[in-house]
Amino acid sequence: MAAYILRRVLWGVVLLVLVSLLTFAIFYVLPSADPAQLRAGRDASPATLHQIRVSLGLDKPLTVQYWTFLKHLVLHADLGYSYFSGASVGSLLLDRLPATISLTLGAVVIWLLAAVPLGVVSAVRRGTWVDKLTTGGALLGVSMPVYWLGLVALYLFANDIGKLPLLPGAGSYVPFTHDPWKWLTSLILPWLVLASTFAAVYARLLRGNMIEVLSEDYVRTARANGLSERRVVWRHGLRAAVTPLVTLAGLDVGLLLGGAVLTETVFGIPGIGRLNYDAITHADYPLIQGTVLLAAIFVIVANILVDVAYAYLDPRVRET
Amino acid sequence: MRRSANRALSLVSLCIAAAIALSACGSSTTTGGTGASADNGAGGHRGGSLTVLTSQDMASLDPGITYASLDLNVLAATERTLYTYAPNDPSNIAPDLAAGPPQISPDGRTLTVKIRSGVRFGPPVNREVTSRDVAYAIERGFNPHVANPYASTYYGDIVGADRATGGPIPGIQTPDDHTIVFKLTRPTASLLAQATVLPLDAPVPPEYAKPFDAKAPSTYANNVVSTGPYMYAADRGGRVLGTGYVPGRSVRLVRNPSWSAGGDKRPAYLNAITIEIGGSPTVSGRQVLAGRGLVLADSPTPELVKRAYLHNRSQIYFSPGAGTNYAALNTAIAPFDDADLRKAVAAELDRQQMRTVRGGAVVGDSGSHFLYPGVLGFEQAGGQQGTGVDFLANPQGDRALAARYMKAAGYPSGKYTGGQTVQIVGLAGAPDSDDAQIFQQALQDLGFKTTLKLVDSTVMYARFCGLPKARVQACPNVGWIRDFADPQTVLDVAFNGNDIFPENNPNWPQLNDPAINRAMARAELTVGTQQRANAWGTIDRMITATAAAIPWLWDRQPNIFAANVRCVPELWNQGHCDFAYTSLK
Numbered sequence: 001m002a003a004y005i006l007r008r009v010l011w012g013v014v015l016l017v018l019v020s021l022l023t024f025a026i027f028y029v030l031p032s033a034d035p036a037q038l039r040a041g042r043d044a045s046p047a048t049l050h051q052i053r054v055s056l057g058l059d060k061p062l063t064v065q066y067w068t069f070l071k072h073l074v075l076h077a078d079l080g081y082s083y084f085s086g087a088s089v090g091s092l093l094l095d096r097l098p099a100t101i102s103l104t105l106g107a108v109v110i111w112l113l114a115a116v117p118l119g120v121v122s123a124v125r126r127g128t129w130v131d132k133l134t135t136g137g138a139l140l141g142v143s144m145p146v147y148w149l150g151l152v153a154l155y156l157f158a159n160d161i162g163k164l165p166l167l168p169g170a171g172s173y174v175p176f177t178h179d180p181w182k183w184l185t186s187l188i189l190p191w192l193v194l195a196s197t198f199a200a201v202y203a204r205l206l207r208g209n210m211i212e213v214l215s216e217d218y219v220r221t222a223r224a225n226g227l228s229e230r231r232v233v234w235r236h237g238l239r240a241a242v243t244p245l246v247t248l249a250g251l252d253v254g255l256l257l258g259g260a261v262l263t264e265t266v267f268g269i270p271g272i273g274r275l276n277y278d279a280i281t282h283a284d285y286p287l288i289q290g291t292v293l294l295a296a297i298f299v300i301v302a303n304i305l306v307d308v309a310y311a312y313l314d315p316r317v318r319e320t
Numbered sequence: 321m322r323r324s325a326n327r328a329l330s331l332v333s334l335c336i337a338a339a340i341a342l343s344a345c346g347s348s349t350t351t352g353g354t355g356a357s358a359d360n361g362a363g364g365h366r367g368g369s370l371t372v373l374t375s376q377d378m379a380s381l382d383p384g385i386t387y388a389s390l391d392l393n394v395l396a397a398t399e400r401t402l403y404t405y406a407p408n409d410p411s412n413i414a415p416d417l418a419a420g421p422p423q424i425s426p427d428g429r430t431l432t433v434k435i436r437s438g439v440r441f442g443p444p445v446n447r448e449v450t451s452r453d454v455a456y457a458i459e460r461g462f463n464p465h466v467a468n469p470y471a472s473t474y475y476g477d478i479v480g481a482d483r484a485t486g487g488p489i490p491g492i493q494t495p496d497d498h499t500i501v502f503k504l505t506r507p508t509a510s511l512l513a514q515a516t517v518l519p520l521d522a523p524v525p526p527e528y529a530k531p532f533d534a535k536a537p538s539t540y541a542n543n544v545v546s547t548g549p550y551m552y553a554a555d556r557g558g559r560v561l562g563t564g565y566v567p568g569r570s571v572r573l574v575r576n577p578s579w580s581a582g583g584d585k586r587p588a589y590l591n592a593i594t595i596e597i598g599g600s601p602t603v604s605g606r607q608v609l610a611g612r613g614l615v616l617a618d619s620p621t622p623e624l625v626k627r628a629y630l631h632n633r634s635q636i637y638f639s640p641g642a643g644t645n646y647a648a649l650n651t652a653i654a655p656f657d658d659a660d661l662r663k664a665v666a667a668e669l670d671r672q673q674m675r676t677v678r679g680g681a682v683v684g685d686s687g688s689h690f691l692y693p694g695v696l697g698f699e700q701a702g703g704q705q706g707t708g709v710d711f712l713a714n715p716q717g718d719r720a721l722a723a724r725y726m727k728a729a730g731y732p733s734g735k736y737t738g739g740q741t742v743q744i745v746g747l748a749g750a751p752d753s754d755d756a757q758i759f760q761q762a763l764q765d766l767g768f769k770t771t772l773k774l775v776d777s778t779v780m781y782a783r784f785c786g787l788p789k790a791r792v793q794a795c796p797n798v799g800w801i802r803d804f805a806d807p808q809t810v811l812d813v814a815f816n817g818n819d820i821f822p823e824n825n826p827n828w829p830q831l832n833d834p835a836i837n838r839a840m841a842r843a844e845l846t847v848g849t850q851q852r853a854n855a856w857g858t859i860d861r862m863i864t865a866t867a868a869a870i871p872w873l874w875d876r877q878p879n880i881f882a883a884n885v886r887c888v889p890e891l892w893n894q895g896h897c898d899f900a901y902t903s904l905k
Contacts, residue, residue, distance in 0.1 A: 033778030034823075039379075041387065042781065042826045043803070043813055044469040049824055051464035055537040084377070085567035086542050092567060154603055161606040170603040171373070171596055268599035270569045278377060278568050278598075283778065 005304065012300040017070075019296040023289050024066050033283035035083045056083055069289065079293075080286035082279075089290035092275060097294075098175055100271035103194065103263065104256040106187055108249070110195035111202060116242070118199070119206025123241075124233055126211060134203060141200025150193045150266035157189060171268035190267045194260055198252060202245060209241035216240075247306050254302030258295025356637040360408050361888035364589040364903030370885065372595040372897075373604035374617035377568050381552065381560065382541035383519035384457060384466045387803070389894055390617055392519065396890065397573060397586075397593070397899040398546040399522035402433050402454065402500075403513070406585070407901050410641060410694055410892035411805045413517055414585075417449065417547070419498070422516070428507030428847050433516070435498045440578040442551040444558040445525045449547060451494040453523035459489050460529070461520045465538040470803065473813070474515035477504045486533065507845050510852075514806045517892075523547055528558075549588035549900055551576040571595035573899070589903035605880060609635055613904060614882040615897050622679050622751060625878045629682065635880055637887060639895020641694030642877035643801035644687055644810070647759055647870040648785065648828035650793045655740045655768075662867035664725035667711040667718050669762040671872040675715075677754040683878065686715035687871030689864045690800070690811060691857065694891075696849065697807035700857025707861045712870070717762070726766060735767030740793075745784040747797040748774040755872075759796035786825045798828050799875075805892070807856035808844060815863050816840050829868035836862050 036052040037044075044052075053059045057068070072078040079089035122134040156162050158169025172186040213219065214237050222232050259273025272291055279287035380386035383399050396404070403413040403422070415421065417439060423432040439449045458475060461468030463486025475481055479491030491503040502512060525545060532540040542561035544552060550573040552564030564572045573593040581588070595617070599607075605624035608614040609632050620628065620636075628636040649656040649665065656662050671686045678684075688706030691698045706712055710721060723734030731737055742763055746756025753774050760772045775784065785795035803809040813819055817832030836859060843855035864871070877894040881887040888901035 033776070034782045037782045037786070037824045038778055039385070039469075040467070040824065041469040042786070042824070043473050044824060045472055046821050046823070048467055048469055048472060051467040052537075055465050055467060057536075082567065084379075085561075085565075086537070086539055087561055087567050091562070095566065095569070151600075151602065155606075161603070161610050170607065171599050265598070265600050266603060268596070268603070270598055274598055275568055281776070281778070282377075 008304045023292045035283040079290040082287045084282040084284045089286050096272045096275045099269050106191040107194040111199040114199040115202030118203040122207040123210030138200040138204045141196045147262045153189050173269045194263045213237050213241045250302040250306030254299035257298040359888045361901035366589045368904040369592040370590050372615045372617050377597050380541050381544045383522040384461050392893050393896040395519045397550045398548045400547040401522050402516040405892040407888050407890045407898040422513040424509040428509045429504045431502040431509040442546040442576040442578045445545050449523045450497040451500040455492045456526040457524040465536045477506045477508045479503045514804050517804050546576050549579045586900035588900050593899050612884045616880050628880050637879050637889050638876040642875035642894045644692045645799040645873040647796035648798050651868045652830040660725045660729035663711040664722045666867045666870045668722035670717040672715040674755045674872045678751045684876045685874045687874045688712045689860050691860045692874040697853040697857040700853050701860035707864045741769040742793045744772045744794045745792045752797050756796050785828050831868040
């Protein structure tokens with residue numbers, strides 16, 4: 001198992017280098033803004049533009065720029081400085097990370113707590129009004145864009161612009177360390193909004209998996225052996241049906257930790273997603289590279305964790 | 321027939337979607353409705369805090385680098401430039417750090433400014449400002465680590481500026497602590513005097529800033545010192561980054577303890593100003609209209625403008641003179657190297673419809689030339705009536721006239737039959753994309769085959785419209801706003817044939833008319849307000865007559881604020897609430 005994990009970690013490092021190279025290539029090859037021009041404004045002469053390029057190190061050959069970046073990253077864990085604000089990329093990421101972690105983990109808890117019972121009940125009571133209601137609700141949840149749902153949630157429930165002012169609205173986020181209660185209340189609406197789509201998808205997937213699993217021979221055998229229906233469903237059915245969802249959840253959590261830009265924007269949460277969006281808008285290459293690498297790290301780590309969890313849930317995986 | 325039907329349909333649907341539907345659609349008036357009125361701020365209530373909501377971060381805190389609109393808004397409260405504009409007078413410069421009016425020598429080659437005594441830097445410098453600090457501020461603009469974008473444009477005539485790299489410039493002299501003298505190579509002192517309202521000359525203490533300026537790029541922005549009534553919150557060492565400024569999150573302004581109200585016209589009623597960065601304008605706008613002590617620094621969405629105009633009229637202000645929007649036609653390549661084809665497009669284009677999709681008459685007048693209302697020379701160029709060219713006479717377009725110009729261009733059917741497909745690059749996102757589509761429709765009605773690419777603003781300028789080798793034939797969403805109250809700042813960079821650059825080219829139509837270039841060269845050296853107005857008004861007429869670009873809107877910028885905010889709009893800066901004059905009710 002240890003060798004397996006080590007092999008995955010090494011592959012992760014290779015992937016990170018590839019991701020950084022790809023990000024670098026995309027930034028310079030595809031149509032995008034020019035950081036020097038953004039900094040210079042429209043009045044600037046070619047000479048001024050050149051000065052800015054020199055001061056940002058953009059005048060050097062691309063290979064030199066990339067090598068310098070890699071060298072600083074590997075030797076000093078230094079992601080460089082934002083072209084736009086002059087702040088170190090590392091400090092900007094650290095500043096934004098708690099908000100994104102808060103948003104993601106809270107949403108994950110909510111969507112799993114909602115999706116698992118809904119998916120199971122829907123599968124067990126297939127064709128009944130409970131199933132139809134759950135399936136319809138899931139369809140609705142999948143169909144609603146997060147951005148739109150966020151706006152509706154704010155217009156309904158935010159305590160500043162809502163018709164039923166129940167919860168803090170956009171821009172109310174405070175870090176947990178500043179005020180845990182305000183942190184909690186400020187995140188309830190974003191959690192619910194972000195979780196709704198995922199809960200819907202997961203419930204539908206789990207329903208399908210459960211229906212398939214419950215028709216398997218070993219489940220019939222379990223029933224024939226006199227096990228209670230509750231034990232058959234929750235112990236034997238769910239354990240097998242939930243395994244593919246673990247893979248998906250791992251990937252989704254990894255992606256969301258890389259930034260939930262729409263939710264963060266609607267609710268004014270200063271997270272990684274918004275940071276990445278701003279970096280792209282400002283053609284702030286060091287920051288783009290930093291946010292992309294961070295997202296990649298989360299996805300890779302999540303994948304490794306998923307594989308380990310998979311092996312735990314399904315003993316056959318350990319043997320292969 | 322099908323095109324006409326589509327056009328009618330799009331007009332109806334756009335009108336429904338656009339802001340101010342009730343007042344705008346179908347209106348042909350040139351004077352829009354108004355919300356709140358301009359204010360000089362006198363007699364405001366002292367105290368309280370203002371919160372500014374914006375989706376956009378500041379471009380830079382360094383007065384030597386930036387001149388973005390939000391940044392100018394903040395710098396007007398934190399810095400003192402030699403001259404400034406009173407918030408309700410965007411035309412006449414008034415002394416700020418200067419002790420009196422600028423003294424211009426009879427030959428126009430020397431500008432002398434006396435500096436006020438008793439103005440002090442905020443912490444951690446805490447000493448009196450001298451003329452040497454102003455000189456250093458300008459000199460560092462030429463330092464490659466600072467690389468001010470407009471230093472060479474407006475300060476480039478100073479003796480020795482052409483060789484400046486951040487050290488002393490021979491043409492900037494400081495005979496004593498309270499006098500600064502600019503020696504110029506050309507008689508352009510009156511233009512330089514006007515340019516001193518820009519933040520480059522806000523004093524910078526050399527003994528404090530030089531270590532920051534030695535780094536590439538300069539890190540002075542992270543440690544900036546203030547001279548105005550407000551300063552960025554900072555740690556004991558003066559570091560602003562992480563305290564008064566958290567990138568992408570917030571800017572926090574507090575009172576500057578070194579500032580003295582004596583000798584400064586700004587009342588500085590507010591105790592503190594916080595700028596919260598990063599929300600969605602849709603949500604932030606509603607928060608502002610419903611909340612207290614709030615201001616929106618973003619352009620409000622059309623839906624929000626409509627809401628404010630209909631339900632919160634006292635909370636919206638439409639700032640006049642917020643720029644010209646125009647469609648640039650590339651005169652350097654076919655097909656628009658043909659002036660008659662350009663005039664046909666101008667005649668065909670329904671400029672009123674382009675305004676309607678943005679909100680109608682309240683957001684501006686249908687433009688007919690490039691100097692817009694409030695800019696010197698506007699009346700001389702023809703004012704609201706226009707310059708008199710027939711192809712811009714009807715804001716709704718004139719199809720018969722367009723057909724005549726098409727025939728003059730060699731297309732007897734009145735439709736384009738050449739093989740050229742016109743590449744149009746416009747801005748993504750309504751209402752800009754709607755305007756681009758209206759423009760595209762006009763070309764298609766004239767028989768052109770077109771491709772329309774809609775991109776982000778930065779991409780549009782950097783990779784397409786401002787890059788001649790991209791060979792884009794039409795850019796319908798470009799625009800220009802003055803740097804200060806002189807018409808040269810509107811016309812020179814944007815239409816001078818000598819300023820066509822291989823990249824970051826601001827002369828989007830690539831107009832290179834020798835007669836216009838010569839007229840500009842003469843006008844640059846013209847002295848006297850009336851004389852400059854006449855000279856540049858004439859140039860505006862000449863540019864308009866080429867149809868190299870089609871002006872379609874003279875902007876009025878909407879600004880919204882909470883009901884308990886007495887917003888004093890900066891008419892020189894798109895009507896942002898001036899933090900040093902604004903108060904809470």
